Amino acid sequence: xxxxxxxxxxxxxxxxxxxxxxxxxxxxxxxxxxxxxxxxxxxxxxxxxxxxxxxxxxxxxxxxxxxxxxxxxxxxxxxxxxxxxxxxxxxxxxxxxxxxxxxxxxxxxxxxxxxxxxxxxxxxxxxxxxxxxxxxxxxxxxxxxxxxxxxxxxxxxxxxxxxxxxxxxxxxxxxxxxxxxxxxxxxxxxxxxxxxxxxxxxxxxxxxxxx
Amino acid sequence: xxxxxxxxxxxxxxxxxxxxxxxxxxxxxxxxxxxxxxxxxxxxxxxxxxxxxxxxxxxxxxxxxxxxxxxxxxxxxxxxxxxxxxxxxxxxxxxxxxxxxxxxxxxxxxxxxxxxxxxxxxxxxxxxxxxxxxxxxxxxxxxxxxxxxxxxxxxxxxxxxxxxxxxxxxxxxxxxxxxxxxxxxxxxxxxxxxxxxxxxxxxxxxxxxxxxxxxxxxxxxxxxxxxxxxxxxxxxxxxxx
Numbered sequence: 001x002x003x004x005x006x007x008x009x010x011x012x013x014x015x016x017x018x019x020x021x022x023x024x025x026x027x028x029x030x031x032x033x034x035x036x037x038x039x040x041x042x043x044x045x046x047x048x049x050x051x052x053x054x055x056x057x058x059x060x061x062x063x064x065x066x067x068x069x070x071x072x073x074x075x076x077x078x079x080x081x082x083x084x085x086x087x088x089x090x091x092x093x094x095x096x097x098x099x100x101x102x103x104x105x106x107x108x109x110x111x112x113x114x115x116x117x118x119x120x121x122x123x124x125x126x127x128x129x130x131x132x133x134x135x136x137x138x139x140x141x142x143x144x145x146x147x148x149x150x151x152x153x154x155x156x157x158x159x160x161x162x163x164x165x166x167x168x169x170x171x172x173x174x175x176x177x178x179x180x181x182x183x184x185x186x187x188x189x190x191x192x193x194x195x196x197x198x199x200x201x202x203x204x205x206x207x208x209x210x211x
Numbered sequence: 212x213x214x215x216x217x218x219x220x221x222x223x224x225x226x227x228x229x230x231x232x233x234x235x236x237x238x239x240x241x242x243x244x245x246x247x248x249x250x251x252x253x254x255x256x257x258x259x260x261x262x263x264x265x266x267x268x269x270x271x272x273x274x275x276x277x278x279x280x281x282x283x284x285x286x287x288x289x290x291x292x293x294x295x296x297x298x299x300x301x302x303x304x305x306x307x308x309x310x311x312x313x314x315x316x317x318x319x320x321x322x323x324x325x326x327x328x329x330x331x332x333x334x335x336x337x338x339x340x341x342x343x344x345x346x347x348x349x350x351x352x353x354x355x356x357x358x359x360x361x362x363x364x365x366x367x368x369x370x371x372x373x374x375x376x377x378x379x380x381x382x383x384x385x386x387x388x389x390x391x392x393x394x395x396x397x398x399x400x401x402x403x404x405x406x407x408x409x410x411x412x413x414x415x416x417x418x419x420x421x422x423x424x425x426x427x428x429x430x431x432x433x434x435x436x437x438x439x440x441x442x443x444x445x446x447x448x449x450x451x452x
Contacts, residue, residue: 113299116262116372117313117362118289127312131303 002177003184010178013166018185020080020161025149025189028084032091032144037137039092040099041125050100061093065151069158083155083162090151091144098140102133134204142197149190153183163189213240214273215370215402216261221270223256230256232426233270240369243396243403245417247410247449252423254406258372261404262291274370289313292363292371292401296378298355300347306333306358307343313366332361337391353384360392364401371403377412389415410449422446 007014043050060068068086076082106129114128130137156164163182170179216238223231230253238244246254259265260272263284272279274287300309307329311320314328329343336357347355356376363371377385389412396403407413413420414434421431430442441447 107299109295109297110299110301112264113293113295114301116259116264116288116291116293118285118287118291118316118366120285120316123316128301132301134303 003181006177006181010166010181014163014181014185017161017163017166017182018189020165021149021152021163021186021189024080024083024155024160024162025087025145025152028087028091028148028152029145031084031088032095032148033141035088036092036095036140036144037099040096040103040137041130043096044100044103044129054097054100057093057096060089065090065154066157069154073158078159080155080160082158083152083160087148087151087155091148094140094143094147095137098143099133099137102136102140103129105136106132135201138197138201138204142194142201145193145197146190149193150186153186214238215240215242215275216404217271217273218257218260219271219273221260221267221272223253223260223265223267230426231260231267234426234428235270236421236428238402238404240402241396241400243393243405243416243418244421245405245407245413245419246421246423247407247413248423248429250408253426254423255374257423258374258404258406261370261372262288262293289316289366290368290370292366292368294356294359294363294371294373294376296375297352298347298359298376298379300355300358300362302347304346305343306345306347306350309347309358310343310361310365312362313368328365332365333358335364335395336361353380353388356380356384356388357391360388360395364395364399369401371401373403373405375406375408378407385412392416422449 039053043053065086068089069082072082072086076085110132111124111128114124119127152162153164153167155162156168163186166182166185167179170176170182214237216236218234218236220233220235221231222229222233234253234257236257246257248254256265260267261274263272263279266280275290277287279287300306301312304312307325308315310329310332311325314320315325320328326343330340333340333342338354338357338361342350342354342358347358350358356379359376360373363373377388380388392403393416395401405416407416417434419431419433420437422429422437424445430437430446437446438450441450
């Protein structure tokens, strides 16, 4: 009840924070998505580079998020831009890994037939490999989106906007209801995004005839 | 007669393992050559050398007068149909798009062109036209295999390479597919290289039969020639199976 009350009482704060949170997450999702898929495609063609690149994104993933934000401050200052960079870097792991895995685990005999029928390199990638890897890529994308939205909550520690602002304010003013309300909104945002993406995933699978 | 495929003293290896030893083979226009032999004898490798999926470690492959080592492989492959065991249709494409795959690599096809080509090819492999919109997983094994053949032939390929194409279908369906392949070949005059491990299938289809063993062509001839004068006990065993 208290939480519902606070949503109503501080609705302007929550709406501003929510919109800001969506904006930051969406930007990071787009950056990480594009960068991650391109990287995944590139390393699927160069097995040697793959180990190195996957190693690097793995290591980045293990850096505690709060310290990554700390490291970035001297480089890019405080505020939304730094938050977006940090979230993008974190988001890379699931999307790079899934793109790579998806592209390299396509049935080898299907690839051989496609090659034998006269597909060139580009056609192999975009008509056969990529579409067949798409379900795995989308599931990585879903992971990434949920992670970025959730992690967006701590971005306010370096002066960025978003729902973290509400949570942070709740903590510093010893207002647990405010903190809980902010957390719930983040969780809801993540769940709704995941749900929407799962619908998109189903649509793609139907389109490609995969059940 | 016109030499379509020439393999001159070709050897092949996967890493350290030699699989073919100086094999030579000439195939003429309109032949239906069947290759038979135990697993690991190099028959699939020999077939894959014809469309350049396997590159010989020595020797030369010439298809339609062009040396594979120096020609545009992608362009050449589009003139060579390729069908394999289990059909291996592209699971994310409809039957129509599978059939139109090779012509579609050259130019963008309109929906009508696709529909027309798919209809024509489905009729040729004796499948109902309404299957065009289905996905491969919605077809039976025999139907998939027929679509695989339709896909291999859709580009009006003069050569058809078939690697145990009927291996994964039941006996009755296989008999039907064999009959159809023969009548298809009669109609179109396409040159076919066909791999099997079933001697009955080899006898039924082959205008010439190659028996392979340990990376070499052990004996070749028509069904009659082979039964009349088998080279040794290995061939005799294979024939009497």
